[in-house]
Amino acid sequence: MVEHIKLNSGHSMPQIGFGCWKLDESSASEQIYNAIKEGYRLFDGAEDYGNEKQVGQGIKKAIDEGLVKREELFIVSKLWNSYHDPKNVEIALDKTLSDLGLDYLDLFLIHFPISFKFVPIEEKYPPGFYCGDGDNFHYENVPILNTWNALEKLVKAGKIKSIGISNFNGSLIYDLLRGIRSQGGIEPSVLQIEHHPYLQQPRLIEYVQGQGIAVTAYSSFGPQSFIELESKKAKDTPTLFEHDTIKSIADKHGKSPAQVLLRWATQHGIAVIPKSNNPKRLGQNLNVNDFKLSDEDIKEIAKLDIGLRFNDPWDWDKIPIFV
């Protein structure tokens, strides 16, 4: 049984979910269906992943077969950078809802605090880094509070249950909260960030959790996910699965290194969204809360923090969100 985190919106979010990034189109629907069968209830998707139609088909199959009801699922998507202008936020959400075949999302996050120039859906979807002009980046002057206000309206319209942010740093969250509170608006329910032993960010997590915002960790296995993308930084970094500290803690508890990495986050009240298409690992990743890391284990893992970030928009176009 997966534990739940109570969100400041009043809704509850499963603490362990399934990440949908890089699920390829041909197998995504089956993988979602299998994950629901295995017991996953939270699915972390995004417009940018380009697979929301297939994710929706997997969800539909499971619902049609009576494996699960819509209200038992927690479906997450993320607003892509091309749709930050308030007039485009609903257009993007409607596309996501129609691709998923759903009439509401449980959680919609601003994927990055970066506003690209709008690209019409008919021109290219998802647009990725395309800003209407080959490989050139173009930006729009949209302050984040304006995008946030558009999301608040969609909560009130019943299309989204909870709203949140991803890849935001401390100073931007600090300012966003000032803006929202000055308007008496809806506060973010969730912050989703890259988080693993090489990038621990304890102050950010302490601040955000202290404000009543839940934290979701992505890329919990550190370099693993970025090796597939041919990232040199990831290839040059020792894998966490083979790291002596992680391996010895895993052996001591009779668990796999992956389970230790996930438990390390969940024990700090953080949600995790690992992705796997291997049936054994699917089950393994879902069952991580039946053991407890000791204070000593946590102290040892704390020593691995080197502030190493794999998902950094500085590498796209020198975009300074984390400098």
Ligand code: NAD
């Ligand atoms: P991840 O850390 O979940 O790692 C995935 C890799 O680990 C895959 O290669 C998989 O085969 C392997 N793996 C999974 N379980 C394993 C196990 N038990 N033992 C050994 N290997 C195992 O990587 P991720 O995909 O980067 O992150 C998870 C999810 O987070 C994504 O699918 C996506 O939903 C989300 N995410 C969000 C953002 C964002 O900007 N908000 C960025 C990256 C990822």
